[in-house]
Amino acid sequence: MSRAFLLKDIALQAGLSLATVDRVLNDRPGVREHTVRRVKQAIGELEQQRDQVGLSGRKFVLDVVMEAPARFSEAVRQGLEQAMPSLQPAIFRARYHLAETRNVETTVGIIDALQRRGSNGVFLKAPDVTEVRAAAARLVAAGIPVVTLVTDLPDTGRQAYVGMDNRAAGETAAYLLGEWLGGGPARILVTISSNRFRGEEEREIGFRQALRERYPGLGIVEVSEGHGLDRDTGRLACDALRQHSDIAGVYSIGGGNLAVIEAFAALGRPCRAFVGHDLDADNIALLRAGRISAVLHHDLGQDMRSACLHVMRAHGLLPKSPVSGMANIQIITPFNLPQMVAWR
Incomplete structure (x- = not known):
């Protein structure tokens, strides 16, 4: 296994002892498979961050704990890797704890393990449920700062929330769809990955309120618990389309956009307007093909730098700042894709 990095750096990245890492690197018996995977993951993360290894300055080990579709987790990873070199002479390294879905007990176990392993900061995208809030509060009480990403966990003592104003995002989506659909009469399919995430709930509340006030001729059909995964979200969309013949547009809060578009096509139904979130690989392709109308985007690289x-x-290395972590909402259409994604 790779010896390109010092044993102590691999151990720090993996959150393991020097002796354990040494046993893995030397293929000694008695090492559990998940420990071997953790060491391999640590080496991979160090390789991605190699450009920072020679920098002088304070070192920070960050832990990114996320429950999100892989396409979004990868976008966050890219945003963080883009941001870290700009923070020199401080050196940031990241350990990733990512899953598309996980139960609450597993999430709490990961958070509590970080308290034992040690961390300089935790970036957290997790459900707003009692057990997770309590685990986040334990991290804060142990002196480990927590920054919530995209979806907030208030009343936990977290250091900051970083992401867009979710309620304003929902209101923006309502305005776009209301204008494009001419105020109705029609219904809009609203897809939510899970009702456990506060950020998605805030988007839905903003959308519903703005639609009710400005476009009373438009109704809502909501589906949830597809977790942003294509198979589950597509199935839910198909069921909704079969039950409601007047669905004319989509506000995709939780992802799985390609599957939703394909559900319309499979049933021979037109989708007159479609608003989604985030410039991930799927949405870039859908925008280019003209299959979705707009994406509400915020700069993840800037978000991660802020985090x-x-x-x-x-x-205590920077003065306190009263500036909000809310990101500006950008409306991206097929005609104004940023240059940074033009080559993808």
Whole structure:
């Protein structure tokens, strides 16, 4: 196995002892498979962050804990890797704990393990449920700053929330769809990955309220618990389309957009307007093909840089800042894709 990095750096990245890492690297018996995977993952993460290894300055080990579709987790990873070099001479390294779905007990176990392993900061996208809030509060009480991403966990003592104003995003989607659909009469399919995430709930509340006030001729059909995964979200969309013949547009809060578009096509139904979130690989392709109307986007690279700065503030290396972590909402259509994604 790779010896390109010091044993102590691999151990720090993996959150394991020097002796354990040494046993893995030397293929000694008695090492569990998940421990071997953790060491391999740590080496892979160090390779991605190699450009920072030679920098002088304070070192921070961050833990990114997310429950999200892989396409979004990858976008967050890219945003963080883009942001970290801009923070030199401070050196940031990231350990990733990612899953498309996981139960609450597993999420709590990961968070509590970080308290034992040690971390300089945790970036957290997790359900807003009692057990997770309590685990986040335990991290904060142990002196580990927590920054919530995209969906917030208030009343946990977290250092900051980083992401867009979710309620405003929902209101923006209502305005776009209301204008494109001419105020109705029609219904809009609203897809939510899970009702457990506060950020998605806030988007839905903003959307529903703005639609009711400005476009009373438009109704809503809501589906949830597809977890942003194509198979499950597509099935839910098909069921909704079969039950409601007047669905004319989509507000996709939780992802799985390709599957929703294909559900319309499979049933021979037109989708007159479609608004989604985030410039992930799927949405870039759908925008280019003209299959969705607009994406509500925020700069994840800037978000992740802001999250890192919040960690530095928590450790007293930067002055406190009253500036909100809310990101600007950008409306991206097939005609104004940013240059940064033009080559993808």
